[in-house]
Amino acid sequence: xxxxxxxxxxxxxxxxxxxxxxxxxxxxxxxxxxxxxxxxxxxxxxxxxxxxxxxxxxxxxxxxxxxxxxxxxxxxxxxxxxxxxxxxxxxxxxxxxxxxxxxxxxxxxxxxxxxxxxxxxxxxxxxxxxxxxxxxxxxxxxxxxxxxxxxxxxxxxxxxxxxxxxxxxxxxxxxxxxxxxxxxxxxxxxxxxxxxxxxxxxxxxxxxxxxxxxxxxxxxxxxxxxxxxxxxxxxxxxxxxxxxxxxxxxxxxxxxxxxxxxxxxxxxxxxxxxxxxxxxxxxxxxxxxxxxxxxxxxxxxxxxxxxxxxxxxxxxxxxxxxxxxx
Amino acid sequence: xxxxxxxxxxxxxxxxxxxxxxxxxxxxxxxxxxxxxxxxxxxxxxxxxxxxxxxxxxxxxxxxxxxxxxxxxxxxxxxxxxxxxxxxxxxxxxxxxxxxxxxxxxxxxxxxxxxxxxxxxxxxxxxxxxxxxxxxxxxxxxxxxxxxxxxxxxxxxxxxxxxxxxxxxxxxxxxxxxxxxxxxxxxxxxxxxxxxxxxxxxxxxxxxxxxxxxxxxxxxxxxxxxxxxxxxxxxxxxxxxxxxxxxxxxxxxxxxxxxxxxxxxxxxxxxxxxxxxxxxxxxxxxxxxx
Amino acid sequence: xxxxxxxxxxxxxxxxxxxxxxxxxxxxxxxxxxxxxxxxxxxxxxxxxxxxxxxxxxxxxxxxxxxxxxxxxxxxxxxxxxxxxxxxxxxxxxxxxxxxxxxxxxxxxxxxxxxxxxxxxxxxxxxxxxxxxxxxxxxxxxxxxxxxxxxxxxxxxxxxxxxxxxxxxxxxxxxxxxxxxxxxxxxxxxxxxxxxxxxxxxxxxxxxxxxxxxxxxxxxxxxxxxxxxxxxxxxxxxxxxxxxxxxxxxxxxxxxxxxxxxxxxxxxxxxxxxxxxxxxxxxxxxxxxxxxxxxxxxxxxxxxxxxxxxxx
Numbered sequence: 001x002x003x004x005x006x007x008x009x010x011x012x013x014x015x016x017x018x019x020x021x022x023x024x025x026x027x028x029x030x031x032x033x034x035x036x037x038x039x040x041x042x043x044x045x046x047x048x049x050x051x052x053x054x055x056x057x058x059x060x061x062x063x064x065x066x067x068x069x070x071x072x073x074x075x076x077x078x079x080x081x082x083x084x085x086x087x088x089x090x091x092x093x094x095x096x097x098x099x100x101x102x103x104x105x106x107x108x109x110x111x112x113x114x115x116x117x118x119x120x121x122x123x124x125x126x127x128x129x130x131x132x133x134x135x136x137x138x139x140x141x142x143x144x145x146x147x148x149x150x151x152x153x154x155x156x157x158x159x160x161x162x163x164x165x166x167x168x169x170x171x172x173x174x175x176x177x178x179x180x181x182x183x184x185x186x187x188x189x190x191x192x193x194x195x196x197x198x199x200x201x202x203x204x205x206x207x208x209x210x211x212x213x214x215x216x217x218x219x220x221x222x223x224x225x226x227x228x229x230x231x232x233x234x235x236x237x238x239x240x241x242x243x244x245x246x247x248x249x250x251x252x253x254x255x256x257x258x259x260x261x262x263x264x265x266x267x268x269x270x271x272x273x274x275x276x277x278x279x280x281x282x283x284x285x286x287x288x289x290x291x292x293x294x295x296x297x298x299x300x301x302x303x304x305x306x307x308x309x310x311x312x313x314x315x316x317x318x319x320x321x322x323x324x325x326x
Numbered sequence: 327x328x329x330x331x332x333x334x335x336x337x338x339x340x341x342x343x344x345x346x347x348x349x350x351x352x353x354x355x356x357x358x359x360x361x362x363x364x365x366x367x368x369x370x371x372x373x374x375x376x377x378x379x380x381x382x383x384x385x386x387x388x389x390x391x392x393x394x395x396x397x398x399x400x401x402x403x404x405x406x407x408x409x410x411x412x413x414x415x416x417x418x419x420x421x422x423x424x425x426x427x428x429x430x431x432x433x434x435x436x437x438x439x440x441x442x443x444x445x446x447x448x449x450x451x452x453x454x455x456x457x458x459x460x461x462x463x464x465x466x467x468x469x470x471x472x473x474x475x476x477x478x479x480x481x482x483x484x485x486x487x488x489x490x491x492x493x494x495x496x497x498x499x500x501x502x503x504x505x506x507x508x509x510x511x512x513x514x515x516x517x518x519x520x521x522x523x524x525x526x527x528x529x530x531x532x533x534x535x536x537x538x539x540x541x542x543x544x545x546x547x548x549x550x551x552x553x554x555x556x557x558x559x560x561x562x563x564x565x566x567x568x569x570x571x572x573x574x575x576x577x578x579x580x581x582x583x584x585x586x587x588x589x590x591x592x593x594x595x596x597x598x599x600x601x602x603x604x605x606x607x608x609x610x611x612x613x614x615x616x
Numbered sequence: 617x618x619x620x621x622x623x624x625x626x627x628x629x630x631x632x633x634x635x636x637x638x639x640x641x642x643x644x645x646x647x648x649x650x651x652x653x654x655x656x657x658x659x660x661x662x663x664x665x666x667x668x669x670x671x672x673x674x675x676x677x678x679x680x681x682x683x684x685x686x687x688x689x690x691x692x693x694x695x696x697x698x699x700x701x702x703x704x705x706x707x708x709x710x711x712x713x714x715x716x717x718x719x720x721x722x723x724x725x726x727x728x729x730x731x732x733x734x735x736x737x738x739x740x741x742x743x744x745x746x747x748x749x750x751x752x753x754x755x756x757x758x759x760x761x762x763x764x765x766x767x768x769x770x771x772x773x774x775x776x777x778x779x780x781x782x783x784x785x786x787x788x789x790x791x792x793x794x795x796x797x798x799x800x801x802x803x804x805x806x807x808x809x810x811x812x813x814x815x816x817x818x819x820x821x822x823x824x825x826x827x828x829x830x831x832x833x834x835x836x837x838x839x840x841x842x843x844x845x846x847x848x849x850x851x852x853x854x855x856x857x858x859x860x861x862x863x864x865x866x867x868x869x870x871x872x873x874x875x876x877x878x879x880x881x882x883x884x885x886x887x888x889x890x891x892x893x894x895x896x897x898x899x900x901x902x903x904x905x906x907x908x909x910x911x912x913x914x915x916x917x918x919x920x921x922x923x924x925x926x927x928x
Contacts, residue, residue, distance in 0.1 A: 037575035038335070083734055091734065092453070092727065094576040098346045098460035117453055123463035124346035232875030241441050244876025245634040245752045246868045252633065273753040374716030375663040416892075423662035424833045428888050430666070431826040435884030438822070442878045456727050531727070534720030541713040578731045584724025591717050595704070 041096060054171050057100050059109035059118045062151050062295045062304070063135075063160070067108060069300065070164045070182045074175055075106075081115070081294055093121055104130060106167055108160065111136030114148035131167045135160050146214075146231075149293065153218040154197065157301060161186050189302045196309040197223045204316050210251060210260040210281075212274045213238045216291045219309060220264065228254055237266075237274060248273065255280045262286065262315050267324065268293045287315035290323045299325070341573050349462040350569060356467075356474040357523045358535055358565040362558030363481055364519040365540030366550075367512055369557075370492040375423050376413060376513070377533040379430040381520035383409040385529040386437025389451045393444045398454065399469065402524055406517035409433050414506070414513050457528030459569070459579050466525060473522040477515060484511050489550055531580040535561050538587025542594035560590055626865055638751040638861050638879070641762055645815040646827050646853035648766040651773055652811040653832030653853075654846050655804060658784045663712060664701055664805075665828045667719040668812040669821035671697045674722045676817075677729035687761060690817045694809040697722055702805050751861065751879050754818050765814040772807040780804055781842055823880055827853055830887025837894040856886045 054075040058064030061079030068077040080097050093101075101107060101118070102125030109118040111134035122132065135150045136143070138159050150156050165183040169176040201224035208226045211217065214234045217227055233251050236243035243251075254260045255277065263281040265274065267290040281288050289311045295304050304325070311322040341347055368377045387405025388398040409429050416425035441451065462470075481488070491508040523532035543557035568582035629635055656665045672690040679689025697718050705714030773780070783790035783797045791797050815824040831853035835845045864879035 034571065034575055034577075037577055041338075041574060041576045092456045092578050092580075092731070093458060093460055094578070094731075095347070095460050095573045096576045099340060099344060102344055102346060117458065117461060120458060120461035120463065121346070123465075124349055124461045126345060126464070236442070236875065239441055239444075241438060242752050242878055242880070244868050245632050245638070245865055246628075246876065248634050248752060249628075249632045271753065272755040276753075276755050369713060372712040374712045375666070378663075378667075378716060378719065421660065423660060424657065424829060424891075427662045427666055427825055427829040428833065428891055431822055431830070431884040432888040434822045435826070435878075435881040438878045439881040442875065442881075456730075528727075531720065531723055533716065534724060537713060537716040537720060541717060578727040581724040581728035581731075584720045588717055588721040591713075592704075 054106060054168060055100070055104045056106040056108070057104040059107070059115040060151070060294050062157075062301050063108040063110070065295055065301050066157060066161050066186070067106065067164055069186050070161055070179055071168050072178065072182055074172055074178070075168065079294075080118070083294065091117065093117055097121070098124065101125060102127065105171055106131050106133070106164070108133045108164065109135070110148060110150055112141060112143060112145040112148035112150065114150075131170070133160060133163050133167065138163055146235075147217055149215050149218065151301075152216050152305070154194065154222045156218075158187055158190060186302075190305075193302060193306045193309060196306055196313065200224070200309060200313045200316075203313070204261075207262075207316065208254075208260045209262045209264055209312075210254045210286075211264040211266075212277060213266040215266045215268075215293055216264055216308065219305070220312070223309065223312070225262075225312075228260055237271070240271065243273065251277065252280055255284050255286050258284065258286070260286065262312060263288045264312070265290050265323070266293065267291065282321075285319075287319055288321040288323055289315050290325065292325065296325050335574075338574060341570070346460050346462070347573065349464065349467050350459050351566075353462050353467045353470045353526050354459060354565045354569055355562055356470050357526050357532075358561040359558050360474045360477050360519050360522055361532070361535035362539055362543075362561035363477065363554060364515050365536035365561065366543070366554040366557050367488055367492055368516065368536055369540040369544050370489075370550075371512070373422065373512075373516075374533070374537045375426045376410070376516055377536045379413070379426045380406050380409050380513075380516050381524050381529050381532045383430050383433030384517070384520050384524060385451075385454055386433045386440065388454050389437045389440040389444070392451055393440045398451070399521065399525065402454075403517070403521040405433060406520045407514065410513035410517040411510070414510050417509070454524055455529050456578065456580055457524065457526055457531065459526055459572075462526060470522045470526065473518055477518050477522075480511070480515060480518075484508070488512060493550075527583065528580060531583060534580075534584040534587050535565065538584070538591050539564055542587075542590040545591075545594040545598045564590060623866060624862065626862070629862070629865055632865075633756070634752045634754075635861060635865060637754050637756045637759070639858070640759060641754045641818055642751050642857040642861065643854060644759075644762050644766045645819055645824075646831070646857045647850055648769045648811040649815055649824070649827035650831045650835075650849035650853040651770055651846055652807055653828045654835065654842065654849050655773070655780065655784060656808065656828060657832045657836050658781075658842070659804070661711075661808070662829050662833075663715045664698075665808060665812055666821075666825045667701070667715050668694050668698060668809055669816040669824040669828075670719060671722040672813050672816035672821060674726035674729065675813075677726050677733060681729060681732060687758075687817055690813040691809070693722065694813040694816075695806075698805045698809045699802075702802055751819050751823070751857075751883075752864070758818060762814055762818055765810050769807045769811040769814070772803060772810070776800060776803050820880070823883055826880075826884045826887045827857070830884075830891060831856065834887075834891045834894045837891070837898050852890060856883055856890065860886055 053073075054071060056064070056067045056071065056075050056077040058067055058077060058079045059081060061082035064077040064079035064082070067075060071077065078100055080093065080101070081091060098121050101121045107118070107122065107130060109115050109132065122130070135156060136145060136148075139150065139153070139156055141150070161183055165179045168179045197219065201222075205224040206226055207224075208228045209220060210229045211220070211227055211234060212229075214231075217234075220227055229251055230247045233243045233247040236247070255263060263277070263286045265278060265281075265288050278288065289308070291308055292304070295301060299307070307325055311325070314320065315322055342351070365377070368374060384402045384406035387401035387403070387408075389401070390405070391398050391401025412429040412432075413422055413425050416422075416429065418425070487508050488511065491505055492512075519536065520532060523535070526532075527535060539560035540553075540557040543553045543560055547553035547556050564583060564586040567586050568579050571577070571582045572579035653665070656662060671693045675689035675691070675693025676686045677689070678693065679686050700718045701711070701715050704718065705711035779790070780800050780803075783800050812824055812828060815827060819827075831849040832845070834852050835849035839845050839848055860879050860883035863882045864876060867877040867882075868875070870877065
């Protein structure tokens with residue numbers, strides 16, 4: 001054994017220096033990136049603190065956007081999940097997220113199991129004064145609601161916004177009239193979305209569509225479209241488990257046999273099944289509309305909903321694909 | 327840079343005062359101590375695979391618990407225990423990697439099944455993969471401490487037979503120790519450690535705390551008790567460094583834990599090579615292979 | 617009778633394109649896994665085999681970040697981890713720990729890469745981490761690559777077959793006779809990485825481990841001859857894959873929900889059941905035989921060492 005170890009040592013010695021150099025280089029660059037991340041985080045920490053402004057957190061950026069619209073400059077609202085590239089399955093809250101939730105006076109979360117990590121983070125930083133709004137509870141939906149994408153439900157955000165306005169008024173009673181004026185403005189600004197859905201319903205009532213996930217189902221149903229994709233298939237994709245081959249075949253044939261007129265595709269959860277379906281839809285010349293689970297950059301909640309609804313309308317009208325939101 | 331800002335950089339505000347960070351320090355330290363203790367035997371017996379498979383397989387238990395509406399901690403505990411007992415029954419001689427692999431895939435297959443027939447959105451199951459060290463409640467800290475205490479007590483009572491059976495199984499058997507029983511105790515210890523660790527560090531990373539520091543310590547120390555103490559110390563230190571780095575950078579803690587553990591092991595290997603060069607042969611701790 | 621036939625060959629089975637792809641890809645992956653798997657069992661490298669499947673996800677995340685195909689990510693992560701495991705764990709006792717430490721680091725790295733993905737900007741959409749994977753969600757476009765990788769793994773094993781077997785069964789003797797066990801170990805690692813990453817990419821880390829360990833471990837129970845162990849392992853693997861696919865297809869009509877049970881569940885359960893049955897069978901027959909005078913051929917290369925543990 002000993003002579004063997006010795007032989008290996010001489011084998012190694014010529015590449016030894018090189019290896020140390022490589023390790024040193026990797027180590028140095030890692031150290032530098034750690035340092036820069038540390039400074040960025042330090043900056044984030046310092047920017048959060050302010051006493052006259054209400055600290056608020058939205059579990060998803062669509063909720064923080066609405067808080068911001070109601071609260072104006074009296075509130076500082078941040079979204080925890082704010083990146084369209086985030087996969088909720090692998091999401092791990094960072095210490096900065098936990099700190100923001102810990103110090104927040106108002107939290108808005110979706111509920112229905114969609115963001116249950118929020119409950120854990122709230123329990124980890126107990127705060128009696130914190131007001132927590134859960135959309136599912138506001139809408140009176142049970143915890144085991146099948147489709148948790150409540151922000152696509154017409155009327156849901158108006159209900160949430162009115163509770164937000166109420167809670168903000170409780171935190172800063174002096175600005176009650178301001179918050180209520182903003183609430184009315186918000187409700188008014190959602191009218192174009194309702195009109196777009198009405199337009200869609202009028203022109204294409206009962207039109208069959210296929211989806212990958214139940215992301216936009218609430219909006220599609222409200223617009224009178226019929227989602228033909230079997231629910232077990234949608235649930236399987238949503239949970240990133242494998243759909244049964246029978247359901248996958250039904251879904252594929254919906255596209256191949258032109259049984260649907262639009263294919264609604266979740267841009268935020270892509271796997272080989274959905275990619276294959278995307279290829280099938282392209283080949284069959286079925287118009288594709290991309291939808292999102294978090295608000296894409298350059299939008300507010302109202303324009304996001306409006307543009308996605310209009311994309312579906314245009315896809316049906318002009319037989320064109322709108323893969324990404326403008 | 328003034329001394330105040332250096333201190334502010336090293337200890338950013340809130341690192342010890344925020345409630346979730348206090349919970350993280352306490353639970354993390356308990357988990358590290360337990361990992362160091364159990365990891366000592368894991369390394370001695372060459373059972374890294376078991377230390378990886380038991381927490382990973384217990385993840386399926388969480389999926390099952392969500393399905394029937396029970397607490398995920400209970401699901402974790404049941405599946406960790408079932409996987410380790412399965413390995414104990416199926417293992418052959420000291421060769422247990424095949425049994426471990428098959429038990430692991432069977433457990434995960436069952437987890438896939440649970441998630442499938444559950445048919446509901448279950449991200450909280452997935453969140454156990456990487457854990458959520460900044461999302462630990464007071465109640466969870468309590469449970470982690472209870473399980474840790476049980477492990478410490480069991481090890482304190484079973485230390486001698488565990489050690490004898492791990493280092494020299496043949497003589498241990500001659501001395502009338504029942505190898506199957508002691509194996510079972512070891513595996514139950516691993517599953518208890520997994521139950522405490524998974525919610526904190528995640529199913530994927532809980533074993534890096536168990537293997538890395540203990541392996542480094544076993545190279546550096548020459549007496550079993552020293553090796554265990556050193557392993558516990560290094561595990562705690564690794565976790566503290568990782569938690570601090572994670573707070574400072576807001577990068578995920580799992581990356582820092584596993585990097586620090588790898589670094590400790592590589593450094594120990596290098597120092598061992600140097601010592602070997604001076605004619606020093608390591609390894610009073612060299613147990614039987616696999 | 618007709619009912620039974622409907623169960624074995626349900627209507628629409630072969631017309632289903634996902635099932636067809638699963639048959640072809642599954643067959644290819646199973647063959648590679650079984651052939652390499654027999655050596656994994658003989659050499660006691662089950663942990664490495666499993667770990668290489670897990671590190672693939674890290675590679676996939678890295679490949680996504682720099683914008684290259686996931687296949688390269690899997691292979692790059694597999695090769696770098698394989699080499700790290702081989703060079704840190706050159707002695708058997710250290711191999712277990714080296715594998716564990718490398719695997720732990722790669723999993724930690726994947727946490728970091730996923731964090732970077734979640735904080736980077738862009739609206740391209742994120743890849744879902746391949747946790748379970750499935751045979752039915754394979755993209756058929758990848759079939760040629762999968763076939764090529766299977767062929768490559770088998771060619772490597774064929775090229776080093778004799779010396780590899782020699783060094784695997786009796787490492788000390790091989791070393792004395794001048795066989796470079798280190799080089800052989802590395803070449804085998806290459807074949808292992810190819811077989812494991814191929815299957816981890818298309819069917820996920822779970823099925824990858826099941827197909828690598830299950831059939832080979834079962835086959836080694838029954839026969840002591842390496843060649844027949846390999847053939848038997850391939851047969852068992854194909855049986856498990858095909859039966860798993862058919863059962864998963866059948867289960868669409870089973871309770872509790874009309875969505876079918878996952879194919880991974882069937883294949884992993886079959887792997888465990890086959891292994892336990894084979895073990896029980898051999899121990900019963902060995903027990904019976906021990907009463908009669910022994911008639912074992914001694915000329916065959918003894919793979920049974922892997923079971924007794926003397927090999928380690």
